[in-house]
Amino acid sequence: MTTEQNVRNVLHMITGHYDHSTSLQAARAARAPSPGRRLQAAAPASPGAMPDWAIGHGVQALGLGEKETCGIVGTDIVLKIYVDKKLPSAKLDKPVPKTVSVGGMTVYTDVVEIGKVQLQGNTQRIRPALPGYSVSRANDGPNTGTFGLVVNKQGQPSPQYLLSNWHAIAAAGQASKGDIIIQPGTADNGSAETDRIGILSDWVPMDFTPNSTQNLVDAAIAQLDPGAASAAIALLGIPTGVNNQLSRGMYVQKVGRTTSLSVARITDVDLVLNPSYPTPTGPKQVTLRDQVLVTFYSAPATAAPACST
Known part of the structure; x- marks a missing residue:
């Protein structure tokens, strides 16, 4: 075998x-x-x-x-x-x-x-802002991403940061530190004048070299304004810890703008994914390694294919 x-x-x-x-x-x-x-x-x-x-x-x-x-x-x-x-x-x-x-x-x-792998975004204004809702840079065109978690830098209880995606709040690397982050995102009618919750702080750059071994996360953080957000994930509450021992067959849950609360089963923890990201010169493909595939990520969902053996 x-x-x-x-x-x-x-x-x-x-x-x-x-x-x-x-x-x-x-x-x-x-x-x-x-x-x-x-x-x-x-x-x-x-x-x-x-x-x-x-x-x-x-x-x-x-x-x-x-x-x-x-x-x-x-x-x-x-x-x-x-x-x-x-x-x-x-x-x-x-x-x-x-x-x-x-x-x-x-x-x-x-x-x-599994359908086409696409970048998805997240909607209404809520205060304090909650993970699971729409966010974006204020100076983006119509755009929205997901407020993932409230996090701290190791050993530093303050300030607090919003964790989201590199493509969602850092404009796929074309943003500048200090850019205003808003909730909801611009695609959900958010604006810098009324909806600011923080400023872009840092991100993990993406290596566009074919079959790169460097890309493990699509992540960026924004420093939150005092009192602007809650650590409680919408519908789930405050996380109690981090589990880095994922395995096939395990069930996970998340909250998204379009899908609300969803539960899915992990089917792969060795995924090598090749999505396309927007760049100033047009879409470019990247290789993301050690990713996790679950049975449901985000809308739009597709009908189940007919089964054949």
Whole structure:
């Protein structure tokens, strides 16, 4: 049976992010060498060398998880290829193979329809402002993002910060520190004159290099004005801690502007995602690694595809 680590190694090889320290172990697990034969570590894939089917039309992300058939979760761990819409192989120029062999390891694949991965925003004015509601920069065009959490810098109880997305409140890196942040966002009729809650403080820059290994978060923080916000997430209350031990099958919940309170099941914690972000020269694709896929993120939702085995 294919081991989860072998599938993870194949995923990292395909996406150009392979840990050399595990290559020898992976090769041993894949095949036993004959007596006297020197075992060679599998070479990592080069950035930009992803196979055609992995970047074909409609492919949204790659990851790993249990094989699912008609909604029934099995026990076999497979390489997941997430697409916006499943199509018959005959209609595809670059169909996903049933198995993938890399570095002496062969794993099975599973194509999963998840719809198109799009940047989503969040709506009405509320004071104190609550996580789960609409925010944006005041000088953006019609735009809205999500007020994610109230946070502090480690070891510093004050000031407090609003945690949101880099693309939502930092204009995908085109913003300036000190820009006014408003709630609700400009797409929800917010304005600097009446709706200011803080100023943009910092963000994690995004590396647009193909298959970059640097992008792990889409995040920015804004320093909150005193008394402008509450730490209580709408409908959920104040978080009691942080869980960094996520696993497939675990249930999570969130609050969003369009979806309100939603609950979803984690299906992948090894997701390699390739969304497009706006830039001054047009949309550019980035690679986000170690992402988490759940069964429902945000509206608009799509109808469930017909099941076929």
